[in-house]
Amino acid sequence: MGLAAAFLCLALAVQDDPPDDSKIRSLIEQLGADFLEEREPARKALEKAGKAAEPRLIDGLSNPDHRIRRACLELLTPLKTTSALRRASDLFVQDDDAAVREAAFRLLLALRMEAEDAIIGALSSPNPEFRKGAVQALSELRSLKAVTRIAELVDRESDPEVKKSAWKCLLASGKPAEAHLRKYLRDPDPAVRRDALQSLNGSTEAETIAAVVALFAQETDEAPLEQAYLFLLSSPSSAEPAFLAGLQSPRQPTRLRSLQGLKATKNPKGLAPVGELFLGECPPDVRSAAADYLKSLGTAAEAVLLKALDSKENVVRLSAIQALGEIESEKALEPIAKLFREEKSPELHEHCFEFLRRLGIRAQTHLLAALGDEKRELRCQAVLALGEAKSEEAIPRLLEFMSELDPQLREASEEALALIGPKAIQQVQKAVAEGRVRKSAAEAIEASFVRIEVERVLESQLGDDEFSGFYEGQFKELETFGRDRSVPVLLRILSEPNYVFRRSDRHVQVEDFRNTMKELAVMALGELGGEGALPAIKAFAGEESLADPRKKRIREETLVALHRLGDRKPLDDYLREIRQQADALLRDDKAGAKELGVDNLFSLGLLLTRLRRLDEATQVYDELLAALERNKMEKTRLDSYKTTCYNLACLHSLKGAKAKAVEWLDKAVRAGFRDRGWIRKDRDLDNIRDEEGYRKILADDSLFEKKATDPGPGDR
Numbered sequence: 162m163g164l165a166a167a168f169l170c171l172a173l174a175v176q177d178d179p180p181d182d183s184k185i186r187s188l189i190e191q192l193g194a195d196f197l198e199e200r201e202p203a204r205k206a207l208e209k210a211g212k213a214a215e216p217r218l219i220d221g222l223s224n225p226d227h228r229i230r231r232a233c234l235e236l237l238t239p240l241k242t243t244s245a246l247r248r249a250s251d252l253f254v255q256d257d258d259a260a261v262r263e264a265a266f267r268l269l270l271a272l273r274m275e276a277e278d279a280i281i282g283a284l285s286s287p288n289p290e291f292r293k294g295a296v297q298a299l300s301e302l303r304s305l306k307a308v309t310r311i312a313e314l315v316d317r318e319s320d321p322e323v324k325k326s327a328w329k330c331l332l333a334s335g336k337p338a339e340a341h342l343r344k345y346l347r348d349p350d351p352a353v354r355r356d357a358l359q360s361l362n363g364s365t366e367a368e369t370i371a372a373v374v375a376l377f378a379q380e381t382d383e384a385p386l387e388q389a390y391l392f393l394l395s396s397p398s399s400a401e402p403a404f405l406a407g408l409q410s411p412r413q414p415t416r417l418r419s420l421q422g423l424k425a426t427k428n429p430k431g432l433a434p435v436g437e438l439f440l441g442e443c444p445p446d447v448r449s450a451a452a453d454y455l456k457s458l459g460t461a462a463e464a465v466l467l468k469a470l471d472s473k474e475n476v477v478r479l480s481a482i483q484a485l486g487e488i489e490s491e492k493a494l495e496p497i498a499k500l501f502r503e504e505k506s507p508e509l510h511e512h513c514f515e516f517l518r519r520l521g522i523r524a525q526t527h528l529l530a531a532l533g534d535e536k537r538e539l540r541c542q543a544v545l546a547l548g549e550a551k552s553e554e555a556i557p558r559l560l561e562f563m564s565e566l567d568p569q570l571r572e573a574s575e576e577a578l579a580l581i582g583p584k585a586i587q588q589v590q591k592a593v594a595e596g597r598v599r600k601s602a603a604e605a606i607e608a609s610f611v612r613i614e615v616e617r618v619l620e621s622q623l624g625d626d627e628f629s630g631f632y633e634g635q636f637k638e639l640e641t642f643g644r645d646r647s648v649p650v651l652l653r654i655l656s657e658p659n660y661v662f663r664r665s666d667r668h669v670q671v672e673d674f675r676n677t678m679k680e681l682a683v684m685a686l687g688e689l690g691g692e693g694a695l696p697a698i699k700a701f702a703g704e705e706s707l708a709d710p711r712k713k714r715i716r717e718e719t720l721v722a723l724h725r726l727g728d729r730k731p732l733d734d735y736l737r738e739i740r741q742q743a744d745a746l747l748r749d750d751k752a753g754a755k756e757l758g759v760d761n762l763f764s765l766g767l768l769l770t771r772l773r774r775l776d777e778a779t780q781v782y783d784e785l786l787a788a789l790e791r792n793k794m795e796k797t798r799l800d801s802y803k804t805t806c807y808n809l810a811c812l813h814s815l816k817g818a819k820a821k822a823v824e825w826l827d828k829a830v831r832a833g834f835r836d837r838g839w840i841r842k843d844r845d846l847d848n849i850r851d852e853e854g855y856r857k858i859l860a861d862d863s864l865f866e867k868k869a870t871d872p873g874p875g876d877r
Contacts, residue, residue: 180210185217189233193226200232207236215242222248227258234264238271246272250279266291270298281307289320296323300330308334312341328353332360339364343372351382358388363395370396374403383414390418397426408434413444420450424457432458436465440477448476452484459488470496479512486516491523498527514539521550532558541573548577556581556588563598575602579609586610614642615650616663619681624839627668629677631771632811632844636685648691654682655701680715687722695726702731717764721771732768739765747788755792759785763801766808779812803832811845822846823854830858835865 180188188210191203207214214236221233222245230252237245245268253265266283269276281304283295292314299307311331318324331338338360345357354376361369377389393400400422407419408431416438423431431454439451455462462484469481470493478500485493493516501513514531517524528550531543544562547555555577562574578585589606592598618638622629639647654660668674683701686694702719706712720732739761746758762785769778782805789798806829813822826846837859840846849855858864 180206180213182217185210185214188214189217189221189224189229192221192232193224193229200228204232204236212240215240215244218242219245219248222252227256227261230256231258231261231264234261234268238264238268241271242268243272243275246276246279250276250282253279253283262288262291266294270294273298274302277302277304277306280304281310284310284314289323292318292320293323293326296326296330300326300333303334305334305337308337308341312338328356332356339366339369343369346372346376351385354380354382354385355388358385358392362388362392364392365396370399374399377403377415377418378406378410380415381412386414386418390422393422394425397428400426401428401430404428405431405434408438413447416443416447417450420447420454424450424454427457429458429461432462432465436462436468439465439480440469440472445476448480452480456484456487460490463488463490463492466490467493467496470500475506475509479509482509482512482516486519489520491520494520494524494527498524501527501531510536511539514542518542518546518549521546522552525550525552525554528552529555529558537567537570541569544570544573544577545580548580551581553581553584556585559585560588560592560598563592563602575606576609579606579613582610582614611646612650612653613663615639615647616678618642619678619685620664622681622842623677624836624842626836626839627670627674627677628836628839629681630839630843631684633773634688634844636688639685640689644689644691648686648689648694651682651686651689652693652697654679655686655697658706676712676715680718683715683718683722687718687725690726695723695728698722698726699728713764717768721768724772732772736765736768747792755788756794756796759788759794759801762788763805766805770808770812775812775816779809779816782809782812799833803829803834806832807834811843814846814848817848819849819852820854822849823852823858826855827858830864835867837865 185207188203188207192200192207194200194203207218218233218237219242221229224230224233234245234249234252237249249265249268249272253262253269256262256265269279269283277299280295280298280302283291284299284307286292286295296311296314299311308331311327311334314327315324315331318327331341342357342361345353346361348354348357358373358376361373364370373389373392376385377393380386380389393403404419404422404426407415407422410416410419420431420435420438422428423435435451435454439448439455443451455465466481466485467490469477472478472481482493482497482500485497497513497516501510501517504510504513517527517531525547528543528547529552532540532547532555534540534543544555544559547559559574559578559581562570565571565574578589586603586607589598589603593600593603618636621638622635624630662675662678665671665674683698686698698719701707702716702723707716707719717735720735723729724732743758743761743765746754746761749755749758762781766778766781766785769775769781785801785805788794789802806825810822810825810829813819813825826840826849840859846855
């Protein structure tokens with residue numbers, strides 16, 4: 162029998178019986194054999210022996226044969242043998258064989274925190290791969306002891322990959338790295354300054370704040386300037402002098418950020434210097450930012466803006482007029498009306514008119530005068546502005562325009578009379594009787610008035626974020642207005658694919674606004690009923706466009722409306738279907754399946770609430786929150802958590818559990834539910850309006866400030 166075969170038999174024997182000490186010693190010696198077929202059986206046998214072989218493997222680290230030292234290190238690595246630490250550290254530093262040093266390093270990395278000092282020592286290795294590996298390991302360990310050495314490595318390292326890793330590690334080291342990162346605020350590389358600022362953001366150390374203030378004052382590169390600005394926003398008291406000083410900077414970006422900072426921190430001390438900047442020569446974006454700041458001060462900035470009306474520069478006057486309009490300054494009414502009458506600049510003329518339009522009924526006299534403007538388009542706008550202002554004094558003039566040959570002016574007058582409402586319609590009917598207005602025109606005005614009122618009631622159900630929800634009796638106003646008048650308009654909204662809502666152009670997300678208004682029309686029909694409502698909703702429910710996932714809420718509301726009107730089967734079937742789908746999807750491990758399951762639970766909770774099955778709805782929402790937690794679905798949590806909490810607040814309020822309702826409302830708002838307008842109008846929360854916790858939440862403006870990180874508005 163040959164030597165290799167003999168050791169193979171020995172190894173196989175070890176597989177059957179636990180190896181004794183002499184067998185282990187023999188196997189370790191065999192690790193130094195010349196041929197692989199002799200070494201491998203011994204290695205496998207020692208792997209199988211595991212912890213039993215550990216003491217002799219440690220002894221093998223002192224073996225004069227480099228192959229045995231290396232193999233013992235490799236076998237000790239998966240065992241994470243801490244008692245080998247000292248010897249492995251020595252081998253890593255002193256061994257003549259490169260493969261042994263590499264194996265020793267891998268063992269040190271496997272020992273993690275126990276080998277922290279040895280890994281820190283590896284930062285001084287002449288081998289860049291060892292330095293890089295040590296940095297990565299220390300970063301994963303979040304080693305506090307290594308911060309100073311990492312900072313030194315960033316300074317002296319010549320290998321770009323190692324330097325990059327060390328820099329990332331230093332940036333992630335938090336508070337212990339702060340003193341080291343401060344000095345990089347003076348680094349010539351703007352990317353380094355930017356990264357250092359990002360890591361320092363939120364620091365309250367006086368020395369760090371002073372360093373950032375100094376950088377903000379002299380920074381010439383956009384990226385670090387932006388980071389310095391964001392840092393200062395988190396420390397308003399320290400930011401104030403920096404932003405005020407920044408207004409005098411010769412650098413436009415610094416002035417711009419200073420203006421934005423003064424506005425964001427609501428600092429009134431900038432009024433005088435910003436006013437000076439606004440009235441003087443400056444680039445358009447700086448003037449615009451100055452105007453935004455002045456607008457944010459409201460009436461406190463009126464004096465500056467009124468002074469700007471006397472400027473010789475049109476651009477200053479235009480900006481001032483716009484700002485005065487946005488703060489609805491009544492002090493500006495007469496001087497701007499004078500400019501409107503006297504100035505020849507078309508752009509200035511139009512801006513003055515827009516100001517008058519914004520003030521509405523308060524500018525009635527001047528809007529009436531604008532009916533004689535030489536520009537036809539502006540006369541039409543004045544007609545509509547008087548209608549929006551519900552100016553009863555304008556009715557006689559508008560009736561005169563009904564006989565105009567100009568169809569655009571005639572149509573605008575009809576629209577304005579409809580907007581003014583009942584008193585205008587009475588005058589129209591009187592004019593019909595006197596033969597001054599055609600009966601068909603009067604009927605068109607009446608129809609337009611009804612349509613305007615129905616759309617107004619629907620739009621009044623939008624919250625601050627332009628989405629809506631539901632509560633019992635939310636369409637009582639339409640019922641009071643008259644079912645016979647409201648229902649035909651609601652039917653038109655559903656039956657006409659290209660129905661144009663009057664105020665759709667005033668909404669940023671036009672398509673979202675259209676969808677929400679159609680959803681509200683479905684809900685209103687379900688509540689009001691009336692002749693033609695059931696077949697209209699059935700027809701609408703069959704529209705192909707409702708298959709679009711973005712219209713899921715509208716589709717579900719059609720089922721609720723049908724249920725209310727007596728056709729219960731479609732909703733009952735749908736409830737069973739989404740319950741089954743939710744259960745199946747939450748058991749499915751395919752990508753995205755659980756997220757869809759959560760979405761189905763959300764819909765199920767909404768629909769059960771609509772049916773006033775409150776306990777079942779509460780249970781479903783509890784399931785939803787448990788699924789989010791269990792499956793760690795962070796993205797889905799961002800999308801649905803806040804609204805689920807809000808809906809639970811409503812459910813507990815309806816059930817009379819006031820303390821729980823307030824608790825869930827607080828969770829919802831803190832999670833990003835910032836639609837205070839909807840909270841105030843949602844009748845489901847009426848039971849907790851007098852609760853101290855509710856009043857405290859609604860009074861805290863900071864809770865409702867929109868943030869850039871906020872997810873989009875969810876369904877309610």
